[in-house]
Amino acid sequence: MTDLPSTARVVVVGGGIVGVSVAYHLTLRGVSDVVVLERKQLTCGTTWHAAGLMVTFGSTSETSTEMRKYTRDLYARLPAETGQATGFKPVGFIEVAGDRDRLEEYRRVSAFNRHCGVDVHEISPAQVEDLFPLARTDDLLAGFYVKEDGRADPVDVTMALAKGARLAGATIIEGVAVTGVTRQRGVVTGVTTTAGDIEAEYVVNCAGMWARQLGQRSGVNIPLQAAEHYYLITEKIPSLSASFPVLEDPSSYGYFREEVGGLMIGMFEPVCAPWKVGGIPDDFSFGEIPPDWDRMTPYLEKAMARVPISLEVGVKKFFCGPESFTPT
Template sequence: MSSPTTPALPSRARVVVIGGGIIGTSIAYHLGHLGWTDTVLVERDQLTSGTTWHAAGLMVTFGSTSETSTALRTYTRDLYTRLEAETGLATGFKPVGFIELAADEGRLEEYRRVSTFNRHCGVDVHEVSPREVAEMFPLARTDDLLAGFYVAGDGRVNPVDVTMSMAKGARQRGVTIAQGVSVLDVGVRDGRVRSVVTDHGTIECEYVVNAAGMWARQLGARSGVSIPLQAAEHYYLITEQMEGLDPSWPVIEDPANFGYYREEVGGLMIGLFEP
């Protein structure tokens, strides 16, 4: 007998999505909305148990010079805004705003160009002074800044909540989501995918979507597919609660110091990334 979280798998599906993080559930959700309801998502553990659960949750439309990427970002922000009304599950989206800091002439020139392009794509970005940055995020040191680039509608989300909301939306469209199901192999014949072999049975299928995150490379290698993906560690720390830290303050990114900052449960989240 199957457990409540591991429904009986169908013997056949049009699409099998492997991986139950935010990417896999998003694919399942959107396939469902496109009418591809004969879709099965399999997750080896529980939804979000990979890297999704500890993602930083930044929702930012500013910064890309690709029209496609910018359109994806703005669509995502709009989706997170309306998803709760569709599924009844909140995404944790808080449009507290986002500020990208420019501390040298090179970045200032670059971000002015990016801002012009982003505004062309519909992103409502404004150049703000160091004084305005300090007013919006009083903890920030601003004496070495030239400007900030502010998008009021950007902000933060809860990655786990988003995933659960999209998973519910996918189920509402008829998509099957099976947790606790490990993929053992992908069956290929005559150069085409034919099936997915799991520890709960085999699913014949026409398409397989590899959304296994940091394990996608190893999964692809089983079928002779080279996926140029390498997991890399990034860190963030969360301080103890700090008096006066307001959850309505915007997210700040400071590329000159390779960090981003936002409120988290009354403390300060400090995220770090490499040069």
């Protein structure tokens, strides 16, 4: 393990995709005296099991849309910059509209997104079927297609950002947990850790679903709560191509993409289930949550009906992991 430095300009708490991205971008802007402290191993929180959708369409915020566009470009350029793959595949993305309200909403969103530089186009149900032949399209009104979007590998992206940050001078240390933030007269002066103290000018809390607990120790309220988040992966489907675009259908609560020859069906069910409201366990690492089949089956059936062949093949994995959300 790298020795813990006694001082750093910036300490970043957490080695998920957000923590290493903060470190990478600080070094990019000339701040290289950065130390990332990860409690266990890079990506071990929620990053390792993300589905990896890389989508620029859909936001009604200019800032968020700019960040999405920037991120897509970043994932495309990082391999050349760092020698580490990101798994970014610009297979395209289609959001489908199955009723008039959604059609109206997506027409407005796509006009705004085009204004922000996202090359999104309305396509017909027949064109949706051409691009994703396994989808049921007879009940759809339209699709909204971004050819340059797609998917990335969240672990590879994290490793590429970590490599880029290290190459530019940042230090990343695994196996060290931050136990508190030190302050003098209300000003942050560093962190205490399981391996000693570090004096720092800035401390960035990138502890993901643990961020609320870490903030609480310093009297800072961070409104984040973990909830169950699901995807199902089917057995191999020979007619499913890895080059099919990612398909999203909010009216059936699902998104769909190829995963090692099978279909990944990701779920955004309308009523979610909070996870560990009393506190996220300190030792949770590369962890899974036992899936609640009874609660999820009605949603799953609805989502699977969008790609009917998924109802005819076996289930390889029904995955449930925590993801933290800000309650609204």
